[in-house]
Amino acid sequence: MILLSFDIEEFDMPFEYGKSITFEEQIRISSEGTLTILDLLAKNKLKATFFSTVTFAKNATAIIKRILDEGHELASHGVYHSDFKKEHLLESRLALEELSGVAVTGYRMARMMPVDEQEIQKAGYLYNSSINPTWLPGRYNNRHISRTYFFQSGVLQLPASVSPISRFPLFWLSFHNLPLWFYEHLVKRTYQKDNYINIYFHPWEFTDLTDKERFGFPGYVSKNSGQDMIARMDKFMGWLNKQGYPSGTISQFTKNIPLA
Known part of the structure; x- marks a missing residue:
């Protein structure tokens, strides 16, 4: 199954690069990008x-x-995207459930940072997708962690996909920088x-980010941000369909995994 996911958040990433951006602009850029994603x-x-x-959810109901x-x-x-306390695990689940009226069973830590699995379980989540099982200088050193899903502390761990053997990450930065044909090749190998x-x-990847x-x-x-990203994602989604890969949500996927 193809599990596409999108982290919809207040667009605070410019702060990491010494730039300022108003809260209103953060929400606007992420809102416009999310609508583009939904259209695609x-x-x-x-x-x-x-x-x-x-x-984000409270400002984009x-x-x-x-x-x-x-x-x-x-x-x-x-x-919040740039602030975390362990109390936020339960608080965020309950707030999203109240706002949406549906059960929230999955969690992903901002920036794919480490999170205590026991606290994830205590907060009532069934799965956690906060691991990038690769090595990226200054960000991740997770080559020792399983490439594929596993259970820990009673919670299903669903790492982001990386290629077999080399563990080349298939996340958003790879999508932007690799030739699309080669990215698709890695996806096909990993799926097999x-x-x-x-x-x-x-969502902010669908805004032109080239203004340094x-x-x-x-x-x-x-x-490959902005219009280039829109065209690239549309072409990639079409390629996924041509391969005949089934598409679904993570919750749908996890229902077919036996409990540990």
Whole structure:
């Protein structure tokens, strides 16, 4: 199964590069990007999981409704994107459930940072997708962790997909920087090995990020953003359909995994 997921959050990433951006602009950029994503999913008849912060959800209630109305899954991305306390695990689940009226069973930590699995279990989540099982300088050193799903502390762990053997990450930065044919090749190889793909993106990638004075991003972050990203994602989604891969939400996928 193809597991597409999108981390919908207040767009605070410019702060990491010494730039300022108003809260209103953070929400606007992420809202516009999420609507673009929903349009692409509808066009290509694919389903996805949206990991939302409470902050974004409260400021984009119509978008959350559309996500659910169109058969996608809502999961938790915390209360805030740049602030975390263990209490936020339960707080975010309850707040999203109250706002949406649906059960929230999945969690993803902001920036795929480590999170205490026992606290995840205590907060009532069934799965956690917060691990990138690869090595990226200054960010991740997770080559010792299983490439594929496993159980820990009673919670299903669903790492982001990486290629077999080399563990080349298939996350959003790879999608922006690799030739699309080669990215698709890695996806196909990984799917053949694992029988599923778990890849994630963000709504702000669908905004033109090349203005370095405004956002401060290096070229490897801003490459193929905006209209280029829209066209690239549309082509990729079409390719997924041509391969005949089934598409679904993470919750749908996890229902077929026996409990540990």
